[in-house]
Amino acid sequence: MKFKLYDYENDRSTDIELTPxxxxxxxAFLKELKNPPAHDYKAVLDCFNRICSKLPPATRLTDKRRRAIIKAQKDGYDLEQVFRxxxxxxxxxxxxDRKWRASFDWIMQPGNLVKVAEGQYSDSVPAPAPSAPPMSGNPFDNYG
Known part of the structure; x- marks a missing residue:
């Protein structure tokens, strides 16, 4: 099947031959562009509310939240893992000290999402100090 392709850079059209x-x-590609896959926004909110039960619940699905979910999924974030x-x-x-709690909207902000995903807000347990062998009175005894 012949197909006409327009080259905007060189301002000309080219005929190309495509196999069936x-x-x-x-x-199929053009159909997917025209009708992008549906995002299950409600499932994302339900997942957040189930996992983050100690945070304020996200109940309303706003356009801002839809856009944030699309962007996060497009950027490859595993939102369930982020919520965990x-x-x-x-x-x-x-x-x-302020009793402040994160909200769905706060977590979904791009700058905060990357920090949460990378574990920058994870509780840190101080690592035990490395134990060094005691030094002898002569500092040169410790070498060789």
Whole structure:
């Protein structure tokens, strides 16, 4: 099947030949562009509310929240894992000096999302100090 392709950079059209399988693949691609896959926004909110039960619930699905969910999924975030990480953070759950708690909208902000996903708000347990062998009275005894 012949197909006309317009080259905007060089301001000209080019005829290309497509096999039937290439034509079907192109049609499927164009259909997907026209009708992008549906995002299950409600499932994301339900997941947040189930996992982050100590945070304020997200009940309304606003356009801002839809856009944030699309962007996070497009950027490759595993939102369920992000919510689990947030739920395990004492700071994000309100155990801080101001009793402040993170919200769905706060977590979904791009700058905060990356920090939560990378564990920057995770509770840290101080690592035990490395134990060094006691030094002898002569500092040169410790070498060789």
């Amino acid at each position: 399988s290439q034509w079907k693949e192109l049609q 990480t947030a739920a395990q953070s004492a700071f994000l759950c309100g155990r801080n």
